[in-house]
Amino acid sequence: MNTDYLDFEQPLAELEAKINELQNVSDDNSINIDEEIQRLKDKLKSKTEAIFSNLSDWQITQLARHPKRPYTLDYIDMMFTDFQELHGDRAFADDAAIVGGLAKLDGQSVMVIGHQKGRNTKTKIKRNFGMPRPEGYRKALRLMRMAEQFDLPILTFIDTPGAYPGIGAEERGQSEAIAKNLEVMSHLKVPIICTVIGEGGSGGALAIGVGDVTLMLEYSTYSVISPEGCASILWRSAEKAQDAAEALSITSGKLKAFGLIDEIIDEPLGSAYRDTEYVAQQLKSAIVNNLKRLRELEQSDLIQKRYEKQMSYGAFSE
């Protein structure tokens, strides 16, 4: 079993392995087996279509956490130029679970901030699996205030299982760090566009997720609690995560229908990692379009509209 692939992707992994094998054979021997390769490629495509046309919410949750899924720094690489990473919260430390800095988007200066996960054991530990500590949120806040000072739009990329639940994080005020970001972001004087690129894990995600526009990649998720966490509390068994994933309505399609997010960014067949350039292009054009629209608003309108958007969230009767 190939650990770079999810359970339900294994049939695809096998087909791809076969195709690779045949391609190597044909390179070596110049025997014409193109036809067989083409047949397998067609089969791979139809199999992928079959699997992806009928994904469960739990499968989408797994895709959002896919080990090969592009992370914030990958998007920064593909969408921006002149990236200058900035470090530290000026009070305690630099938290590598959140990255941020100045960059250019089509020649225009912007502030980019996002959660960052690692790919191998070493970088996963360095990035703390994308789970920020208070200093991460305070670094983000420092950069956002700097963006306001220089009138730069803020673009955030959300991809975290949640804020880190550790002793030090509690001692240094994890709650306060998150709460402060929510408060300040609600009234910053520059446009803010937030994109969920992978896992939108609760308060740890929202702490860089208050803005004028919320975008979501097609196979990302956004939730108040992980399906596993919810299942262990409400079903008293983490094994019911599949049911919880369904019940929590955490996929882009469902959240768009509820009006809780604004736009869904299309992913290629087989999800983002199959064609990262394509996703980056889609995302870039959505951000550029929204930015253009937001830049035309008067500052007071921008803030008032953001406020009204926050106030509109909720389902109740009266």
Added chain:
Amino acid sequence: MSWFQKIMSSRIRTEGGNKKKNIPEGLWGKCKSCEAVLYQPESLKQGKVCPKCGHHDSLSGRDRIEFFLDDAPIEEIAANVKPEDPLKFKDSKKYKDRIVATQKSTGENDALVAVKGQLKGRDVVVTAFDFKYMGGSMGSVVGEKFVRAAHLALEQGLPLINFAASGGARMQESLFSLMQMSKTAAALKRMKMAGLPYISVLTNPTTGGVSASLAMLGDINIAEPNALICFAGPRVIEQTVRETLPEGFQRSEFLLEKGAIDMIVTRHDLSDRIAQILDLLKPLPQAAVLTDESAVEPDEIIVADDHPKGTE
């Protein structure tokens, strides 16, 4: 669930089965900390603070407000805002059924009570969580009532005081609940911009999404003694770091030491202390007027006499 139960309305379905819970509470109870036997009506008069050991038991939102404010009439805010079930959420029980059952057992529409009333003669807006209502969890109704209370405070230029007692965001409303964190925080930013005081009182327990939004945003954060206040609960942290947590970790005294709160105040002293703080932050206008005798108009003196406690 049998087919017969399925076709019954939520109200009837939740009626049976839980008969035990419907028995009225006895006149006598035990302190949860020292097990002293307490006479309940007297205990309520004492704000449910144990006279033997000083343990602060949880108060309902309504009892809290009654204990905290003056006897003057109060005006309830957004009393008729009721929960919906946008996700049609169902785990072992339907969310709809949980709502009906909890409404019946608590007599409240949802987990927050919001009022305008008087504290030592000063008009204030007060919101209080009800931990008995689904663990004081914050869903759409809690968020909406909180911001309406804040908006009333903004319109009338009044201080806002919140009493938090909550396990966090309400899972059954999923992302709707999460968004209440930013919704309430945004309204509090307007309070700050208007120069109006927001006093946050953290009571046992204040955790998760409520701690990480409105509860930690007070201009002044006050905790009751020995309250559990945290983002991630002790069990979650123990599972993550795989070590036993030190005694008193995440309790009020720990938070004071770490710099997260301004002070710890016992329940009996909260009204006086908060009134004092409000007087320091925003002295009532008549107090200022009285220092300048030439500016005193006869009717303003009467106003000051109407609120003798406000200038204490």
